[in-house]
Amino acid sequence: MYNFEYHKPASVADAAALIGKAEDGKLMAGGMTLLPTLKQRLAQPSDLIDLGGLADLVGIKREGNAVVIGAMTTHGAVAASAEVKQAIPGLAQLASWIGDPAVRNRGTLGGSICNNDPAADYPGAVVALGATVTTNQRTIAGEDFFTGMFETALEEGEIVQSVSFPIPEKATYEKFRNPASRYAIVGAFVAKGPNGVRVAITGAGPTVFRWKEAEAALAANFSPSAIEGLKHPADGLNGDIHASAEYRAHLVGVMTKRAVAAAG
Amino acid sequence: MASTVTMTVNGKSVTGAVEARTLLVHFLRETLGLTGTHVGCDTSQCGACVVHVDGKSVKSCTILAVQCAGSEVTTIEGLATEDALHPMQEAFREHHGLQCGFCTPGMVMSAVDLAKTNPDPSEHEVREWLEGNLCRCTGYHNIVKSVVAGAKAMRG
Numbered sequence: 001m002y003n004f005e006y007h008k009p010a011s012v013a014d015a016a017a018l019i020g021k022a023e024d025g026k027l028m029a030g031g032m033t034l035l036p037t038l039k040q041r042l043a044q045p046s047d048l049i050d051l052g053g054l055a056d057l058v059g060i061k062r063e064g065n066a067v068v069i070g071a072m073t074t075h076g077a078v079a080a081s082a083e084v085k086q087a088i089p090g091l092a093q094l095a096s097w098i099g100d101p102a103v104r105n106r107g108t109l110g111g112s113i114c115n116n117d118p119a120a121d122y123p124g125a126v127v128a129l130g131a132t133v134t135t136n137q138r139t140i141a142g143e144d145f146f147t148g149m150f151e152t153a154l155e156e157g158e159i160v161q162s163v164s165f166p167i168p169e170k171a172t173y174e175k176f177r178n179p180a181s182r183y184a185i186v187g188a189f190v191a192k193g194p195n196g197v198r199v200a201i202t203g204a205g206p207t208v209f210r211w212k213e214a215e216a217a218l219a220a221n222f223s224p225s226a227i228e229g230l231k232h233p234a235d236g237l238n239g240d241i242h243a244s245a246e247y248r249a250h251l252v253g254v255m256t257k258r259a260v261a262a263a264g
Numbered sequence: 265m266a267s268t269v270t271m272t273v274n275g276k277s278v279t280g281a282v283e284a285r286t287l288l289v290h291f292l293r294e295t296l297g298l299t300g301t302h303v304g305c306d307t308s309q310c311g312a313c314v315v316h317v318d319g320k321s322v323k324s325c326t327i328l329a330v331q332c333a334g335s336e337v338t339t340i341e342g343l344a345t346e347d348a349l350h351p352m353q354e355a356f357r358e359h360h361g362l363q364c365g366f367c368t369p370g371m372v373m374s375a376v377d378l379a380k381t382n383p384d385p386s387e388h389e390v391r392e393w394l395e396g397n398l399c400r401c402t403g404y405h406n407i408v409k410s411v412v413a414g415a416k417a418m419r420g
Contacts, residue, residue, distance in 0.1 A: 006284035006330050035326045036308055038285070048284065052331055076320070080381075100396025101374065102311065105320040106327065182395070 029111030071110025124189035168193030274342030311397030361410030
Protein backbone atom coordinates (compact mmCIF):
# COMPACT_ATOMS: atom_id res chain seq x y z
CA MET A 1 0.00 0.00 0.00
CA TYR A 2 1.28 3.48 -0.85
CA ASN A 3 1.31 5.79 2.11
CA PHE A 4 -1.11 8.70 2.61
CA GLU A 5 -2.07 11.31 5.16
CA TYR A 6 -4.68 9.92 7.54
CA HIS A 7 -7.44 12.10 8.98
CA LYS A 8 -10.25 11.24 11.34
CA PRO A 9 -12.63 14.21 11.43
CA ALA A 10 -15.16 14.59 14.23
CA SER A 11 -17.92 16.14 12.12
CA VAL A 12 -19.31 15.95 8.60
CA ALA A 13 -18.37 19.61 8.11
CA ASP A 14 -14.76 18.86 9.03
CA ALA A 15 -14.74 15.85 6.72
CA ALA A 16 -16.09 17.98 3.86
CA ALA A 17 -13.42 20.63 4.53
CA LEU A 18 -10.66 18.01 4.55
CA ILE A 19 -11.77 16.38 1.31
CA GLY A 20 -12.15 19.83 -0.23
CA LYS A 21 -8.57 20.83 0.39
CA ALA A 22 -6.91 17.43 -0.19
CA GLU A 23 -4.94 17.12 -3.39
CA ASP A 24 -6.45 13.72 -4.20
CA GLY A 25 -8.41 12.69 -1.14
CA LYS A 26 -10.57 9.66 -0.56
CA LEU A 27 -13.36 9.26 1.97
CA MET A 28 -13.34 5.96 3.81
CA ALA A 29 -16.41 4.44 5.45
CA GLY A 30 -15.87 0.86 6.61
CA GLY A 31 -12.94 0.40 4.25
CA MET A 32 -13.99 -3.08 3.14
CA THR A 33 -13.51 -2.21 -0.52
CA LEU A 34 -11.17 0.76 -0.28
CA LEU A 35 -8.49 -0.90 1.87
CA PRO A 36 -8.18 -3.97 -0.39
CA THR A 37 -8.00 -1.57 -3.36
CA LEU A 38 -5.17 0.36 -1.69
CA LYS A 39 -3.39 -2.85 -0.73
CA GLN A 40 -3.35 -3.85 -4.38
CA ARG A 41 -2.00 -0.43 -5.26
CA LEU A 42 -4.94 0.20 -7.54
CA ALA A 43 -5.36 3.65 -6.00
CA GLN A 44 -2.97 6.16 -4.51
CA PRO A 45 -4.86 8.87 -2.65
CA SER A 46 -2.87 11.68 -1.05
CA ASP A 47 -5.23 11.78 1.92
CA LEU A 48 -7.54 9.26 3.51
CA ILE A 49 -10.44 10.77 5.43
CA ASP A 50 -11.84 8.18 7.82
CA LEU A 51 -15.52 8.74 8.53
CA GLY A 52 -15.36 6.25 11.41
CA GLY A 53 -15.50 9.01 14.00
CA LEU A 54 -18.83 10.43 12.86
CA ALA A 55 -21.17 8.98 15.46
CA ASP A 56 -24.16 10.94 14.16
CA LEU A 57 -24.00 8.99 10.89
CA VAL A 58 -24.60 5.74 12.79
CA GLY A 59 -28.04 4.51 13.74
CA ILE A 60 -31.41 3.23 12.63
CA LYS A 61 -34.66 5.01 13.37
CA ARG A 62 -38.25 4.95 12.34
CA GLU A 63 -39.44 8.26 10.91
CA GLY A 64 -43.12 8.24 9.98
CA ASN A 65 -43.58 5.57 7.35
CA ALA A 66 -39.89 5.11 6.68
CA VAL A 67 -36.81 3.55 8.21
CA VAL A 68 -33.88 5.95 8.16
CA ILE A 69 -30.44 4.40 8.34
CA GLY A 70 -27.28 6.40 8.94
CA ALA A 71 -24.61 6.06 6.27
CA MET A 72 -22.02 4.67 8.70
CA THR A 73 -24.33 1.97 10.03
CA THR A 74 -22.76 -1.43 9.47
CA HIS A 75 -24.36 -4.29 7.56
CA GLY A 76 -24.22 -6.29 10.79
CA ALA A 77 -26.23 -3.64 12.62
CA VAL A 78 -28.86 -3.50 9.85
CA ALA A 79 -29.10 -7.31 9.75
CA ALA A 80 -29.56 -7.50 13.53
CA SER A 81 -31.88 -4.50 13.91
CA ALA A 82 -35.27 -5.37 15.40
CA GLU A 83 -36.65 -2.21 13.77
CA VAL A 84 -35.51 -3.21 10.26
CA LYS A 85 -36.54 -6.85 10.71
CA GLN A 86 -40.00 -5.78 11.71
CA ALA A 87 -40.52 -3.00 9.14
CA ILE A 88 -38.55 -4.23 6.10
CA PRO A 89 -37.42 -7.82 6.70
CA GLY A 90 -36.10 -8.11 3.13
CA LEU A 91 -33.63 -5.32 3.85
CA ALA A 92 -32.34 -7.04 7.01
CA GLN A 93 -32.02 -10.24 5.01
CA LEU A 94 -30.05 -8.45 2.29
CA ALA A 95 -27.65 -7.01 4.85
CA SER A 96 -27.18 -10.43 6.47
CA TRP A 97 -26.01 -11.89 3.14
CA ILE A 98 -23.25 -9.35 2.46
CA GLY A 99 -19.71 -10.70 2.77
CA ASP A 100 -19.10 -12.56 6.02
CA PRO A 101 -19.62 -11.64 9.69
CA ALA A 102 -16.27 -9.86 10.10
CA VAL A 103 -16.87 -7.85 6.92
CA ARG A 104 -20.41 -7.02 8.05
CA ASN A 105 -18.98 -5.67 11.31
CA ARG A 106 -17.06 -3.02 9.36
CA GLY A 107 -18.78 -2.50 6.00
CA THR A 108 -21.43 0.22 5.85
CA LEU A 109 -24.55 1.16 3.92
CA GLY A 110 -23.02 4.46 2.84
CA GLY A 111 -19.79 2.86 1.70
CA SER A 112 -21.65 0.28 -0.33
CA ILE A 113 -23.87 2.70 -2.23
CA CYS A 114 -21.11 5.28 -2.81
CA ASN A 115 -18.78 2.65 -4.25
CA ASN A 116 -21.63 1.29 -6.42
CA ASP A 117 -19.97 -1.95 -7.33
CA PRO A 118 -22.11 -3.61 -10.03
CA ALA A 119 -22.38 -6.65 -7.74
CA ALA A 120 -23.25 -4.70 -4.59
CA ASP A 121 -26.51 -5.64 -2.89
CA TYR A 122 -27.75 -2.40 -1.36
CA PRO A 123 -28.38 -0.53 -4.64
CA GLY A 124 -31.17 -3.01 -5.37
CA ALA A 125 -32.94 -2.11 -2.14
CA VAL A 126 -32.41 1.64 -2.61
CA VAL A 127 -33.98 1.57 -6.08
CA ALA A 128 -36.75 -0.97 -5.48
CA LEU A 129 -37.91 0.63 -2.24
CA GLY A 130 -37.81 4.13 -3.73
CA ALA A 131 -35.41 5.27 -1.03
CA THR A 132 -34.06 8.79 -0.68
CA VAL A 133 -30.38 9.49 -0.12
CA THR A 134 -29.52 12.49 2.06
CA THR A 135 -26.09 14.07 1.66
CA ASN A 136 -24.47 17.04 3.33
CA GLN A 137 -25.75 19.13 0.41
CA ARG A 138 -29.13 17.78 -0.76
CA THR A 139 -31.45 14.82 -1.11
CA ILE A 140 -31.22 12.50 -4.10
CA ALA A 141 -33.91 10.06 -5.23
CA GLY A 142 -32.59 6.51 -4.98
CA GLU A 143 -33.28 5.87 -8.62
CA ASP A 144 -31.17 8.85 -9.71
CA PHE A 145 -28.29 8.02 -7.39
CA PHE A 146 -26.67 5.18 -9.32
CA THR A 147 -25.44 6.46 -12.66
CA GLY A 148 -23.05 3.80 -13.95
CA MET A 149 -20.44 1.22 -13.06
CA PHE A 150 -18.79 2.53 -9.86
CA GLU A 151 -20.44 5.89 -10.66
CA THR A 152 -22.99 7.84 -8.63
CA ALA A 153 -24.71 11.22 -8.78
CA LEU A 154 -22.49 12.49 -5.96
CA GLU A 155 -20.49 15.62 -6.62
CA GLU A 156 -16.83 15.83 -5.72
CA GLY A 157 -16.52 15.75 -1.95
CA GLU A 158 -20.24 15.26 -1.30
CA ILE A 159 -20.89 13.03 1.73
CA VAL A 160 -23.84 10.68 2.14
CA GLN A 161 -25.38 11.01 5.59
CA SER A 162 -28.37 8.70 5.59
CA VAL A 163 -30.79 6.75 3.47
CA SER A 164 -34.53 6.81 4.08
CA PHE A 165 -36.36 3.61 3.05
CA PRO A 166 -40.17 3.90 2.78
CA ILE A 167 -41.77 0.88 4.44
CA PRO A 168 -43.28 -1.38 1.79
CA GLU A 169 -46.14 -3.82 2.00
CA LYS A 170 -43.78 -6.58 0.86
CA ALA A 171 -40.10 -6.66 -0.04
CA THR A 172 -37.76 -9.54 -0.66
CA TYR A 173 -34.29 -10.02 -2.01
CA GLU A 174 -32.87 -13.08 -3.68
CA LYS A 175 -29.38 -13.42 -5.02
CA PHE A 176 -27.39 -15.96 -6.94
CA ARG A 177 -23.92 -15.83 -5.46
CA ASN A 178 -20.62 -16.47 -7.06
CA PRO A 179 -19.63 -19.65 -5.24
CA ALA A 180 -16.14 -18.35 -4.47
CA SER A 181 -16.44 -14.61 -3.88
CA ARG A 182 -20.07 -14.75 -2.71
CA TYR A 183 -20.79 -11.55 -4.62
CA ALA A 184 -24.10 -11.41 -6.42
CA ILE A 185 -23.88 -12.71 -9.98
CA VAL A 186 -27.48 -11.55 -10.11
CA GLY A 187 -29.62 -10.15 -7.31
CA ALA A 188 -33.30 -9.25 -7.52
CA PHE A 189 -34.99 -6.95 -5.03
CA VAL A 190 -38.76 -6.96 -5.40
CA ALA A 191 -40.90 -4.47 -3.51
CA LYS A 192 -44.63 -3.82 -3.43
CA GLY A 193 -45.67 -0.66 -1.69
CA PRO A 194 -46.45 3.04 -2.02
CA ASN A 195 -44.44 3.20 -5.28
CA GLY A 196 -46.31 0.25 -6.80
CA VAL A 197 -44.33 -2.85 -7.69
CA ARG A 198 -40.66 -2.39 -8.33
CA VAL A 199 -38.08 -4.91 -9.45
CA ALA A 200 -34.46 -3.80 -9.13
CA ILE A 201 -31.70 -5.99 -10.52
CA THR A 202 -28.08 -5.88 -9.36
CA GLY A 203 -25.04 -7.84 -10.49
CA ALA A 204 -26.37 -8.36 -14.00
CA GLY A 205 -25.56 -5.02 -15.62
CA PRO A 206 -23.00 -2.23 -15.19
CA THR A 207 -25.20 -0.79 -12.44
CA VAL A 208 -28.56 -1.48 -10.81
CA PHE A 209 -31.59 -1.20 -13.11
CA ARG A 210 -35.35 -1.68 -12.96
CA TRP A 211 -36.93 -4.51 -14.91
CA LYS A 212 -40.04 -2.63 -15.97
CA GLU A 213 -41.69 -5.44 -17.95
CA ALA A 214 -41.69 -7.59 -14.83
CA GLU A 215 -42.99 -4.69 -12.75
CA ALA A 216 -45.96 -4.22 -15.12
CA ALA A 217 -46.77 -7.94 -15.08
CA LEU A 218 -46.49 -8.12 -11.29
CA ALA A 219 -48.60 -5.01 -10.83
CA ALA A 220 -51.43 -6.83 -12.57
CA ASN A 221 -50.84 -10.12 -10.76
CA PHE A 222 -48.29 -10.31 -7.95
CA SER A 223 -47.31 -13.96 -8.31
CA PRO A 224 -44.39 -15.87 -9.85
CA SER A 225 -46.65 -17.17 -12.62
CA ALA A 226 -47.20 -13.60 -13.85
CA ILE A 227 -43.59 -13.44 -15.07
CA GLU A 228 -43.27 -17.08 -16.13
CA GLY A 229 -42.97 -16.28 -19.84
CA LEU A 230 -40.92 -13.08 -19.48
CA LYS A 231 -37.33 -13.10 -20.62
CA HIS A 232 -34.89 -10.30 -19.95
CA PRO A 233 -32.69 -9.56 -22.97
CA ALA A 234 -28.95 -10.27 -22.64
CA ASP A 235 -27.99 -7.07 -24.49
CA GLY A 236 -25.96 -4.75 -22.29
CA LEU A 237 -25.58 -7.22 -19.43
CA ASN A 238 -22.21 -8.16 -17.97
CA GLY A 239 -20.39 -11.21 -19.24
CA ASP A 240 -17.23 -12.56 -17.62
CA ILE A 241 -15.57 -15.82 -16.66
CA HIS A 242 -18.16 -16.34 -13.95
CA ALA A 243 -21.27 -15.97 -16.07
CA SER A 244 -22.07 -14.98 -19.66
CA ALA A 245 -24.54 -12.18 -20.39
CA GLU A 246 -27.03 -14.82 -21.59
CA TYR A 247 -26.73 -16.74 -18.33
CA ARG A 248 -27.14 -13.56 -16.30
CA ALA A 249 -30.25 -12.70 -18.34
CA HIS A 250 -31.65 -16.11 -17.47
CA LEU A 251 -30.83 -15.60 -13.78
CA VAL A 252 -32.64 -12.24 -13.79
CA GLY A 253 -35.86 -14.13 -14.45
CA VAL A 254 -35.11 -16.91 -11.98
CA MET A 255 -34.09 -14.61 -9.12
CA THR A 256 -37.07 -12.31 -9.69
CA LYS A 257 -39.45 -15.26 -9.58
CA ARG A 258 -37.83 -16.55 -6.39
CA ALA A 259 -38.10 -13.13 -4.77
CA VAL A 260 -41.79 -12.87 -5.68
CA ALA A 261 -42.42 -16.38 -4.38
CA ALA A 262 -40.64 -15.55 -1.13
CA ALA A 263 -42.77 -12.40 -0.75
CA GLY A 264 -45.86 -14.63 -0.76
CA MET B 265 4.82 10.18 8.11
CA ALA B 266 5.16 7.93 11.13
CA SER B 267 2.97 8.68 14.08
CA THR B 268 2.20 6.91 17.30
CA VAL B 269 -0.93 5.01 18.08
CA THR B 270 -2.27 3.94 21.46
CA MET B 271 -4.81 1.20 21.99
CA THR B 272 -5.64 -1.48 24.51
CA VAL B 273 -4.51 -4.94 23.43
CA ASN B 274 -5.53 -7.92 25.56
CA GLY B 275 -6.25 -5.60 28.47
CA LYS B 276 -2.96 -3.71 28.36
CA SER B 277 -2.45 -0.22 27.03
CA VAL B 278 0.12 -0.25 24.22
CA THR B 279 1.69 2.55 22.22
CA GLY B 280 3.74 2.12 19.09
CA ALA B 281 5.02 3.96 16.04
CA VAL B 282 3.06 3.30 12.88
CA GLU B 283 2.71 4.68 9.40
CA ALA B 284 -0.77 5.68 8.28
CA ARG B 285 -0.80 2.64 6.01
CA THR B 286 0.22 0.13 8.71
CA LEU B 287 -2.41 -2.57 8.99
CA LEU B 288 -3.58 -3.66 12.41
CA VAL B 289 -2.28 -7.17 11.80
CA HIS B 290 1.22 -5.88 11.14
CA PHE B 291 1.11 -3.70 14.24
CA LEU B 292 0.09 -6.73 16.30
CA ARG B 293 2.62 -9.12 14.81
CA GLU B 294 5.61 -6.92 14.10
CA THR B 295 5.43 -4.13 16.66
CA LEU B 296 3.88 -6.04 19.55
CA GLY B 297 5.23 -9.49 18.66
CA LEU B 298 1.77 -11.06 18.96
CA THR B 299 2.23 -13.60 16.19
CA GLY B 300 -0.77 -15.71 17.11
CA THR B 301 -2.79 -13.64 14.65
CA HIS B 302 -1.97 -15.03 11.20
CA VAL B 303 -1.92 -13.58 7.72
CA GLY B 304 -3.28 -16.14 5.31
CA CYS B 305 -4.60 -14.54 2.16
CA ASP B 306 -4.08 -10.84 2.89
CA THR B 307 -7.22 -10.14 0.84
CA SER B 308 -9.88 -10.26 3.59
CA GLN B 309 -11.15 -13.65 2.54
CA CYS B 310 -9.53 -16.33 4.68
CA GLY B 311 -10.13 -15.07 8.22
CA ALA B 312 -6.83 -16.30 9.72
CA CYS B 313 -6.29 -12.71 10.95
CA VAL B 314 -9.60 -12.30 12.80
CA VAL B 315 -9.32 -10.39 16.08
CA HIS B 316 -11.90 -8.52 18.13
CA VAL B 317 -12.00 -4.74 17.98
CA ASP B 318 -14.30 -3.25 20.60
CA GLY B 319 -15.90 -6.64 21.03
CA LYS B 320 -16.58 -7.42 17.39
CA SER B 321 -14.72 -9.76 15.07
CA VAL B 322 -12.84 -8.00 12.30
CA LYS B 323 -10.24 -9.01 9.76
CA SER B 324 -7.09 -7.34 11.01
CA CYS B 325 -5.55 -7.38 7.52
CA THR B 326 -8.31 -5.00 6.39
CA ILE B 327 -8.21 -2.30 9.03
CA LEU B 328 -5.50 0.27 9.66
CA ALA B 329 -3.75 0.38 13.01
CA VAL B 330 -4.58 4.10 13.23
CA GLN B 331 -8.29 3.31 12.88
CA CYS B 332 -8.00 1.36 16.15
CA ALA B 333 -6.58 4.24 18.18
CA GLY B 334 -8.37 4.16 21.53
CA SER B 335 -10.00 0.80 20.79
CA GLU B 336 -9.98 -2.40 22.80
CA VAL B 337 -8.38 -5.17 20.77
CA THR B 338 -8.41 -8.83 21.75
CA THR B 339 -6.21 -11.36 19.98
CA ILE B 340 -5.95 -15.11 20.37
CA GLU B 341 -3.28 -14.51 23.01
CA GLY B 342 -5.84 -12.64 25.10
CA LEU B 343 -8.32 -15.50 25.52
CA ALA B 344 -6.64 -17.94 27.89
CA THR B 345 -5.83 -17.21 31.50
CA GLU B 346 -2.54 -18.28 33.02
CA ASP B 347 -4.07 -21.49 34.28
CA ALA B 348 -6.63 -22.45 31.72
CA LEU B 349 -7.46 -22.28 28.05
CA HIS B 350 -10.58 -20.36 27.05
CA PRO B 351 -13.55 -22.77 26.79
CA MET B 352 -13.56 -22.32 22.99
CA GLN B 353 -9.85 -23.19 22.77
CA GLU B 354 -10.43 -26.18 25.03
CA ALA B 355 -13.28 -27.33 22.79
CA PHE B 356 -11.02 -27.12 19.70
CA ARG B 357 -8.47 -29.27 21.52
CA GLU B 358 -11.03 -31.75 22.79
CA HIS B 359 -12.75 -32.19 19.42
CA HIS B 360 -9.62 -32.02 17.28
CA GLY B 361 -10.87 -28.87 15.59
CA LEU B 362 -7.59 -28.33 13.81
CA GLN B 363 -5.13 -30.08 11.58
CA CYS B 364 -2.24 -27.81 10.58
CA GLY B 365 -3.50 -25.09 12.90
CA PHE B 366 -2.90 -22.12 10.63
CA CYS B 367 -6.53 -21.02 10.44
CA THR B 368 -7.21 -21.87 14.09
CA PRO B 369 -6.64 -18.48 15.75
CA GLY B 370 -9.11 -16.85 13.35
CA MET B 371 -11.57 -19.72 13.70
CA VAL B 372 -11.48 -19.45 17.49
CA MET B 373 -11.86 -15.67 17.50
CA SER B 374 -14.81 -15.84 15.08
CA ALA B 375 -16.36 -18.63 17.12
CA VAL B 376 -16.10 -16.66 20.36
CA ASP B 377 -17.85 -13.72 18.68
CA LEU B 378 -20.61 -16.04 17.45
CA ALA B 379 -21.12 -17.58 20.89
CA LYS B 380 -21.43 -14.13 22.44
CA THR B 381 -24.25 -13.09 20.10
CA ASN B 382 -25.79 -16.53 19.66
CA PRO B 383 -25.05 -18.65 22.75
CA ASP B 384 -26.69 -21.79 21.38
CA PRO B 385 -25.88 -21.90 17.65
CA SER B 386 -27.06 -24.78 15.49
CA GLU B 387 -24.60 -26.60 13.26
CA HIS B 388 -26.06 -24.75 10.29
CA GLU B 389 -25.61 -21.38 12.00
CA VAL B 390 -22.01 -22.23 12.81
CA ARG B 391 -21.31 -23.14 9.19
CA GLU B 392 -22.88 -19.89 7.98
CA TRP B 393 -20.98 -17.84 10.54
CA LEU B 394 -17.67 -19.37 9.51
CA GLU B 395 -18.22 -18.35 5.89
CA GLY B 396 -15.31 -15.92 6.15
CA ASN B 397 -12.91 -18.39 7.76
CA LEU B 398 -11.20 -20.81 5.42
CA CYS B 399 -9.52 -24.05 6.46
CA ARG B 400 -7.41 -25.51 3.67
CA CYS B 401 -6.97 -28.80 5.50
CA THR B 402 -10.76 -28.97 4.94
CA GLY B 403 -11.23 -29.86 8.58
CA TYR B 404 -14.58 -28.11 8.83
CA HIS B 405 -16.45 -31.05 10.28
CA ASN B 406 -14.49 -31.07 13.52
CA ILE B 407 -14.27 -27.29 13.61
CA VAL B 408 -18.05 -27.09 13.59
CA LYS B 409 -18.25 -29.74 16.32
CA SER B 410 -15.72 -27.74 18.35
CA VAL B 411 -17.63 -24.48 17.98
CA VAL B 412 -20.94 -26.04 19.04
CA ALA B 413 -19.21 -27.60 22.07
CA GLY B 414 -17.28 -24.41 22.84
CA ALA B 415 -20.44 -22.31 22.75
CA LYS B 416 -22.07 -24.78 25.11
CA ALA B 417 -19.11 -24.57 27.49
CA MET B 418 -19.24 -20.76 27.35
CA ARG B 419 -22.90 -20.90 28.39
CA GLY B 420 -21.67 -22.72 31.47
